[in-house]
Amino acid sequence: MQPDHRQLSASNRAHLPQPTQPNSFWNDPRPSNRNPNFVRDYFQSSRLHFIGSFRARYEAMMVAVAKRLKVNPGSLISAAPTSSCAERLIVHIDMDCFFASVAVKRDPSLRAKCIAVCHGGGEISSCSYEARKFGVRAGMFAKDARKLCPNLLSVPYHFPTYEQISIQIYALFHDYPGVFVEAVSVDEAYLDITDTAKDATSQAGADDLVQSIRSRIVRETGCTASAGIGPSKLIARLATKAAKPNGQLRVRPENVIEYIDTLKVSDLPGVGWSTSKKMTQIGIETIPQLRRKSLSFLQTNFGERQGQTLHDLARAIDSRPVEPLKPRKSIGAEASWGIRFEENEDDKLSNFISDMASEVASRVESVGASGSKVCVKLYRRKPNSSMLGYKFLGHGPCTILSRMYNIPRPCDWATLRKALCDSCLRVIKETRIRNDEFRGLGLQVVDLKFGELRFDHSGAPVKGVKRIDSFFNVSNRRAPASQATHGQLRKTSPPNDVDTASKAKGSSDRDEVLLEKEDEITPKEDVRKQKKNVSVNDKDTEIEKRHDKAQPEEDGVEIVADNRIPNNGADKLPDNHGLTSKIPFGWDTAVFKALPESLQAELLQNNRNQTTTSRANTRRATRDETKSAAPTRGASKKRASSRTRQRNVARRPRRRQRAQITMTQFADIRELRDKGNDVLDAEEFRCRPLKECVELLQDLNHGRRNSAFVNRQRRSGVPTEKRKSVSFAEANSNRLAAVEETLEIPSPPCMSSDYDSDENNRMLHVVEKAGVEHTQIYATEDVTDFSDKLYSWMRRTAVDVKSGHVELVRGRLMECIRLKQLDEVCENVRLLHRFAEGDGLEGWRVGVNALLREIGEETRRQHGLDLKLPPLFPSASV
C-alpha cells in the first residue's frame, strides 16, 4: 500500500533543515525559498493540481491505449454521431463526494461520520453527506466548517487512490459497446447511450443500463456514483444533482420544462457566484423568471453569447454533443501558494522560475505540441497585505497581471524553457516587482499546434513521427484529410538547425527575452507574421477564494491603489473647497453630502459641463504611460536591435480605459464600507469617473447594484452583427459542417500504408517517458493493471462499435437512396470516412468496402446514377 501522503511529504523534505521549534511557521520548510524542490513538492500535494491536470493524464492514457490498439484515436474516440437523432439519451454520471468516499473505502470506520478531506485545517475539497447536513461545503476552511459541525473529522488526501478509481470507472465506461464517453473530470463523465439503449437487440433500457453501470462502479471501486439521464447534457447534469447521493434520475423529454422550472438560475451550469448575484439584482431567481426575459434583454445585460446561452438554457435547449477529448488550446502551470522570496534571494527566485518553465516545457513536449505565444501571469502582493510573513503561506490580497509574448515555432524543450524564463524575467523587470512582493507565477504556452517537431531527450529529432493532431482530426481538422496525414511530415524542417542556433545564440545573455533573438532563430516567413506586441495592463484584480456560488471568502482584503507606480498624489483630487448648494435631480442627497467637498465640487462641475469623460481617468492614463511604461522599457533593453526596440515602442498600446466594475469588485467595496473603512480610497473609486463613483455609492447605500453594473448600452442601441450570436444548436451544426466539409469524398484517406508501428512504438515510448514526469506522482502499480484492462476492454469495444457503425450507417444510406437524397448519401459516406480513418481493424475495412460497393450498386439500380464511391481501403481484400 501507498504510504500516507504526509509521510511522503515528510520524507521529501527530510534533508531540509528541521525546525528548531516544532510547529513554528518561522521555520516552516515549505515555502519556495526554503525548499529547493518546491515546485515538485507543491504540485505533489496540491489537490487542485491533481484535479486540474486530470484531463491531460486522461488524454495521454487514451492516446497510449489507442496506440496499442493500432487505431487512430480520432476514430476510436469519435464524437457521438447522434446529433441528428431526434431524441438523444445522455447520461451524466458523477461519483458521490468522491474524495470523501475514497477515504471511507480506505478506512471503513469513517463510514456515516462527518468527514472532510483537507490538509489539516485547510480548505475542504470534499466532505461526506453527513457533514453537508451541517452546511459544510467544499471550499470552506476546516476551521470554519468545524463551527458548523463540531464533530467534523479532517482526513488527508490520497491522490493515488483517486487516480486508480478514476481509471477504473473510465475503463468501465469504455466497456459498453456503442456508448460514447466524454471525460469531464476525475469523477465525472457524460455518456451518450442513444444507440445502445434504443437498440432493439439490447434488452436493457436506459434506466437499466445506467443502473448496471452504477452497480458495477460500486462493486469494482467500493464507491457510489449518481447519474442523471435526459435528452441533453444540461438535463442529465441537472438530474444528477437531484439524484445524489447514490441515486439516479431520468427526466423524459416531455417533462423537461416542468423539471427545470423547479430550479433556480444558480443551478444552471455556467451561472456562478458573479452571474447569480447579477441575476438577483436584476430580479431573476428562478428559471421561469429567466425565461420571461427577452433575448435582447439578456444579451444587453450578460453579453451577446452568454445572453443567448441563458436564453437557450432557460428553454432546455442544448444540443451540445457528447464529444471526444479535444486538443488543448493551451498548456500551462501556475503556483501561487507558498511563494516567498526575500530581497536577497534573487538566485532562489531564478531557480523557481526556471523550475516552473521546465515544468511547462516538459508538459508541452510530452504531448508533442508547440505554441506560438507564451503568457506570463504574475501575482503581486498588495502593499497593505496582511500576509507578509510565513504564517499561512497563501498569496493574500494580490494584483494579477498577465502579458503575452511571441515565441518561435517550432521550439525544442530547451528553447521553450528559456523563452518562458526570459519572458517572466522581462515582466518582472518591467513592472519592477520586488522579490518580497512576488506571490505567484503562471506560465502558459498558447496557440498550440500538435505534431510539429518532437525531440527525444538527447536532443536528436525523432523522425517520422505522425502528427498527434491526427488523433483529433475528427473534430479539429481544418485542412483536408490528405494534407493532415501526408503533408505534415515532409514539411517538418530539420530540427537541429533550430536547436543549435538557439542554443548558441541564446545562452550568452540571460536577461534578453526571446523576442530579441527571434529574427535569428525563426524562419523568415514566420518572422514576417510575428508581432512584438507587448501591452501593459495594471488593472488590479482582487483574488478571492469563494465557495460554490457563495460569498467571497474574506482574506484580510483591503482594496488599495496599486503602488507599482509611485503615487505622488497625482490621483488625488484637487482640494478645492466648493459649493454644495445644488444637488442635481436623481442624486442621492445623503450620499452626496457624505462626499468630501472637493468631490462634490468636481461632481457639480462635471455635471454642469455634461462631461462624460473622466478627468481622473485621463490623468491616470497619462501617468501610467509615462511613469511606468516608458522608463522601464528603456532600462530593460540590453541587446535589442534599435529596429526591434522601435517597433516594440511603437506598438505598445495606449493605456486602456478603465473597465466596467465587476461584481467581485463591487462586493469588495461594500465589504470595505461595512467594515467602516474609507470607501473613497478604494482603487475602484480613485480611477473611475466621479459620476460613476457616485452611482456606485448610491448602489452601496441601497444595497443594490444597477447603474454602472449593467453593460453599457451599445452605441447604436442595436447589438452589432459582427460576431453573430450562435446558440448551442447552431454552433454544433456549424462545427459538424466544418468538419465534414474538410473531407473529400473522392480521395480516400491514406490508411495502413502510412502506419508504421515501429515509429509509433518509438513515439509512444517518448510520450510515456516524458509523460511519466507528470503522471508518475499519482501512479500505483494498479494503475498499470487498469490501463491494461482498459486496453483489452476497449479493444473488444472498438470492434463492436465499429461493426455497429457499419450497420448504423448502412441503414441511413439505404433510406437515403430510397428517398433519392443523394446529398445525404454523400454526407453519410463522409461519416464513414470519419469512422474509418486510421483504423487498423481488418474486418471493419472489409465491411466498409463492401458497404460502399453495395451503396454504389443500390444507387445505380434504383436511380441509374453512378456515385463514384471508391473503396475506402483499396488494399483490403474482399
Added chain:
DNA sequence: ATCCTCCCCTAC
C-alpha cells in the same frame, strides 16, 4: 469590421 490582448468568470 476584425484581430489581438488582457481580463473576468466558471467548473472540477
Added chain:
DNA sequence: TAAGGTAGGGGAGGAT
C-alpha cells in the same frame, strides 16, 4: 499548520 491548478468561453476596448 490554510498545498489558492488548469483550461476554456467570452467580453471590452485598443490596434489594424
